[in-house]
Amino acid sequence: MQQEINNNFSKQDEFYMRRAIELAKNGTGWVNPNPLVGAVIVKDDRIIGEGWHRKYGELHAERDALSRCMEDTSGATIYVTLEPCCHHGKQPPCTEALVQAGISRVVIGSMDPNPLVSGKGVKYLEEHGIKVEGCVCNEECLAMNYVFFHYIRNKEPYVVMKTAQTLDGKIATYKGLSKWITGEQARENVHADRHRYAAIMVGVGTVIADNPMLDCRSTAISNPHNPVRIICDSRLRTPLDSRIVKSAGQIPTIIATCSTDSDRKSLYENAGCEVIITKESEQHVDLKELMNILGEKGIDSVILEGGGTLNFSALQAGIVNRVQTYIAPKIFGGVDSKTAVEGQGIANVDEAYRLRNKTVRLLGDDILIEGEL
Numbered sequence: 001m002q003q004e005i006n007n008n009f010s011k012q013d014e015f016y017m018r019r020a021i022e023l024a025k026n027g028t029g030w031v032n033p034n035p036l037v038g039a040v041i042v043k044d045d046r047i048i049g050e051g052w053h054r055k056y057g058e059l060h061a062e063r064d065a066l067s068r069c070m071e072d073t074s075g076a077t078i079y080v081t082l083e084p085c086c087h088h089g090k091q092p093p094c095t096e097a098l099v100q101a102g103i104s105r106v107v108i109g110s111m112d113p114n115p116l117v118s119g120k121g122v123k124y125l126e127e128h129g130i131k132v133e134g135c136v137c138n139e140e141c142l143a144m145n146y147v148f149f150h151y152i153r154n155k156e157p158y159v160v161m162k163t164a165q166t167l168d169g170k171i172a173t174y175k176g177l178s179k180w181i182t183g184e185q186a187r188e189n190v191h192a193d194r195h196r197y198a199a200i201m202v203g204v205g206t207v208i209a210d211n212p213m214l215d216c217r218s219t220a221i222s223n224p225h226n227p228v229r230i231i232c233d234s235r236l237r238t239p240l241d242s243r244i245v246k247s248a249g250q251i252p253t254i255i256a257t258c259s260t261d262s263d264r265k266s267l268y269e270n271a272g273c274e275v276i277i278t279k280e281s282e283q284h285v286d287l288k289e290l291m292n293i294l295g296e297k298g299i300d301s302v303i304l305e306g307g308g309t310l311n312f313s314a315l316q317a318g319i320v321n322r323v324q325t326y327i328a329p330k331i332f333g334g335v336d337s338k339t340a341v342e343g344q345g346i347a348n349v350d351e352a353y354r355l356r357n358k359t360v361r362l363l364g365d366d367i368l369i370e371g372e373l
């Protein structure tokens with residue numbers, strides 16, 4: 001494939017790939033830990049089929065587009081945001097379907113780093129006489145699947161540290177009250193993210209203080225799903241009558257601990273929670289080991305809504321990939337009012353955790369600053 005050599009794609013190629021990207025995004029929140037993938041089939045300068053990977057375990061984008069195509073696909077071009085797969089997973093290989101459909105040209109947006117595919121998809125297509133070109137709109141295709149690319153390479157979830165704070169960095173008043181710091185638009189965005197990412201993690205202190213549900217209450221997404229809830233609880237102090245434990249039968253719930261108290265563990269298991277035991281790291285759950293175990297369970301992403309202690313531990317453990325800070329134009333003050341990141345903190349200015357590729361958005365009255373670590 002002329003991936004590096006040919007950067008001169010036509011406006012038409014970019015137009016159809018952009019449409020495929022748009023379609024792919026319809027899968028947001030439904031396909032994890034699989035990638036978002038979209039496909040557009042074009043013949044005689046007309047779109048004759050469109051599809052996307054709709055749900056984990058179900059049809060891949062290419063077969064979805066083919067199955068919706070009402071016309072003969074022989075000699076057609078398919079635009080697909082990810083290299084077509086050539087392995088048998090939950091679905092049969094897309095490459096075979098493309099050959100069978102008589103597709104003559106495949107335009108790709110990004111290569112698939114999955115070791116089961118990774119160039120083999122392109123090779124199969126070329127060996128079957130199909131012209132393969134790419135990568136069109138590569139940056140957009142890569143940006144769309146930052147979670148998948150991280151997960152498939154590291155086998156650990158992509159962690160987003162989310163905080164909502166006042167202008168003076170407080171996440172609660174000195175009485176511990178935090179409802180609500182940000183406005184409705186910001187909170188809708190938070191709930192959309194609970195649909196987008198696979199899991200949400202807090203510390204036991206947050207459960208004791210706020211008794212949260214951590215479910216997804218987005219009003220903009222129809223039928224959103226709840227993230228897996230994870231409580232970091234080194235000494236198994238989570239109240240059995242907390243709302244999270246009481247709803248563990250309906251929403252998957254994990255308690256991560258380094259306690260070996262098996263009686264206490266059984267109480268949580270009987271309530272429907274899964275208990276994960278890690279080794280102890282400075283009297284806390286070993287977060288790196290926890291991420292490894294979550295990755296093995298197929299959890300590709302975690303929103304970290306920890307209190308200040310857990311947030312600092314997560315930064316120190318090097319597990320945070322993205323920081324997402326909502327700032328409300330308010331001031332709480334108070335030397336005892338909690339801030340988003342506590343722990344010991346860093347000693348020198350040049351040791352600061354710095355964000356790359358930052359974006360700044362206004363959401364109603366609030367500001368959202370996001371960036372990668």
Ligand code: AOF
Nearest residue numbers: 037053060061084085089090091094114
């Ligand atoms: C494609 N088109 O729409 C997607 C692809 O278990 P499976 O069969 O669903 O395979 C999942 C893997 O296939 C996933 O890790 C990624 O490498 C690729 N996903 N490939 O050609 C698609 N979703």
Ligand code: ZN
Nearest residue numbers: 060084085094
């Ligand atoms: Zn496939």
